[in-house]
Amino acid sequence: MLLKNKTILEIIWIVAVIAILGWAAVSNASYTLSHGDNIANPVGGDPEGIVINVTGYQWAWQFQYPNGTISTDKVVLEVNTTYTFIVTSKDVIHDLYIPQFGVQVYAVYGHPNQVTFEPLKKGTFIFECVEYCGEYHYEMRGTVVVV
Amino acid sequence: MVDKRVRTLLIIFVEGIVVYFITSLLIIGPLFRKFYVGQPAVGLLPFAIPYVSLGIAVAFVTIAMTIYPVIKFKDRGDVIEE
Numbered sequence: 343m344l345l346k347n348k349t350i351l352e353i354i355w356i357v358a359v360i361a362i363l364g365w366a367a368v369s370n371a372s373y374t375l376s377h378g379d380n381i382a383n384p385v386g387g388d389p390e391g392i393v394i395n396v397t398g399y400q401w402a403w404q405f406q407y408p409n410g411t412i413s414t415d416k417v418v419l420e421v422n423t424t425y426t427f428i429v430t431s432k433d434v435i436h437d438l439y440i441p442q443f444g445v446q447v448y449a450v451y452g453h454p455n456q457v458t459f460e461p462l463k464k465g466t467f468i469f470e471c472v473e474y475c476g477e478y479h480y481e482m483r484g485t486v487v488v489v
Numbered sequence: 490m491v492d493k494r495v496r497t498l499l500i501i502f503v504e505g506i507v508v509y510f511i512t513s514l515l516i517i518g519p520l521f522r523k524f525y526v527g528q529p530a531v532g533l534l535p536f537a538i539p540y541v542s543l544g545i546a547v548a549f550v551t552i553a554m555t556i557y558p559v560i561k562f563k564d565r566g567d568v569i570e571e
Contacts, residue, residue, distance in 0.1 A: 348495065362543065369536050380529030444530025463526035488526075 382447035385454040391424030398436030398449035401478040415484030421464050430454040437473035461488040505550035513542035
């Protein structure tokens with residue numbers, strides 16, 4: 343057998359695997375515990391930055407700015423500014439996903455969730471619904487314009 | 490003297506480490522830094538780049554360990570008696 347009597351090699355193998363998995367677990371846990379606002383949570387406490395109310399419905403996304411202005415399938419944000427999206431739904435469950443900011447939050451009827459993020463670069467980026475929500479699910483996409 | 494096949498295994502491991510560094514420094518790192526443009530994504534890059542690069546390196550080591558003995562030593566396992 344190839345590894346017969348190769349105790350040291352086997353120990354190295356086991357220790358290396360434990361070390362890698364341990365590092366992954368510790369780094370995940372430490373980041374998650376220290377960046378709770380960046381992970382979607384039920385609404386509660388004081389939201390950080392500018393609050394934008396987001397409503398998902400079959401089949402579009404509506405954004406309401408603090409001054410009351412409403413836009414559909416397009417949201418304009420300022421670079422290097424912190425925003426909190428409070429996301430809910432008018433009907434079925436949707437899921438707002440902005441890949442380039444690392445933002446993903448479920449839109450659930452009667453259960454608003456919030457997520458805090460900050461655009462760091464100007465440009466136009468895509469967001470979309472990533473929870474299958476009906477026949478025209480694919481139409482639930484739009485753009486984030488960072489100016 | 491290290492056994493020939495154990496040496497091969499160690500060489501594959503070392504190659505895996507090289508693949509990890511090449512992937513993280515030249516492929517996944519630049520690609521992720523270009524793609525992600527906001528927090529929390531940018532804050533996660535120090536974790537995301539090593540995770541993905543490690544995954545690719547592990548895949549390389551696994552595939553290399555599987556196919557290398559077959560190619561190099563014509564090692565096709567034991568003949569199983571019916």
